[in-house]
Amino acid sequence: GDSVTQMEGPVTLSEEAFLTINCTYTATGYPSLFWYVQYPGEGLQLLLKATKADDKGSNKGFEATYRKETTSFHLEKGSVQVSDSAVYFCALRPSGAGSYQLTFGKGTKLSVIP
Amino acid sequence: EPEVTQTPSHQVTQMGQEVILRCVPISNHLYFYWYRQILGQKVEFLVSFYNNEISEKSEIFDDQFSVERPDGSNFTLKIRSTKLEDSAMYFCASSRFEGQGTHEQYFGPGTRLTVT
Numbered sequence: 089g090d091s092v093t094q095m096e097g098p099v100t101l102s103e104e105a106f107l108t109i110n111c112t113y114t115a116t117g118y119p120s121l122f123w124y125v126q127y128p129g130e131g132l133q134l135l136l137k138a139t140k141a142d143d144k145g146s147n148k149g150f151e152a153t154y155r156k157e158t159t160s161f162h163l164e165k166g167s168v169q170v171s172d173s174a175v176y177f178c179a180l181r182p183s184g185a186g187s188y189q190l191t192f193g194k195g196t197k198l199s200v201i202p
Numbered sequence: 203e204p205e206v207t208q209t210p211s212h213q214v215t216q217m218g219q220e221v222i223l224r225c226v227p228i229s230n231h232l233y234f235y236w237y238r239q240i241l242g243q244k245v246e247f248l249v250s251f252y253n254n255e256i257s258e259k260s261e262i263f264d265d266q267f268s269v270e271r272p273d274g275s276n277f278t279l280k281i282r283s284t285k286l287e288d289s290a291m292y293f294c295a296s297s298r299f300e301g302q303g304t305h306e307q308y309f310g311p312g313t314r315l316t317v318t
Contacts, residue, residue: 124309129311130311131206131208131293131309131310131311131312132245132293132295132309133309134306134307134308137306177245179245181305186257186258187258188233188235188250188257188258188297188305188307189235189247189250189258189260190237190245190247190307191247192237192244192245192246193244194243194244195244195245
């Protein structure tokens with residue numbers, strides 16, 4: 089079945105450091121790929137998405153590129169802020185018609201220190 | 203900005219009791235979902251619901267679980283006879299109908315269920 093693997097956390101960075109959170113997936117065809125973020129005490133919020141190979145999703149300074157050849161969707165940000173401290177989840181939605189369930193990775197907790 | 207709401211935020215129940223978790227999806231959304239996250243584990247899909255019936259369900263969603271849209275605004279998850287292993291955070295989500303689109307899902311803040 090479909091699966092998502094993302095790097096283990098927690099990740100601790102200093103403010104303005106470069107962030108990479110690795111995400112790889114296993115699925116047939118061309119799934120849609122997502123990054124969700126969960127701030128303390130809140131629900132999951134969609135951060136960015138990509139629906140086909142070589143698409144780049146971006147939002148709030150975060151980027152991720154859909155790489156079909158490496159089945160990856162790594163999250164990057166050039167300069168993190170304290171307010172980026174949260175748990176980040178990589179997820180996929182299958183390419184088949186009528187299937188909308190999301191498969192998530194385990195989540196990576198990011199802490200940014202001043 | 204419209205959002206998905208869930209009540210209660212925390213529910214404590216004894217093993218064997220029935221619980222109902224409530225969600226109010228975004229008003230113009232037509233697809234509804236339940237997910238759960240056991241502490242330290244992945245967020246797992248339970249069930250999706252469209253047009254007043256279950257659209258998809260996972261292996262986790264066995265006979266002790268049921269979902270309902272009792273009126274035009276609420277979407278509920280019932281666990282008939284809770285077990286210790288049902289302790290988890292339960293997330294509700296909703297999405298618009300988009301045909302072959304991405305069905306971007308909007309999540310609620312979750313209900314933490316503790317079974318003792």
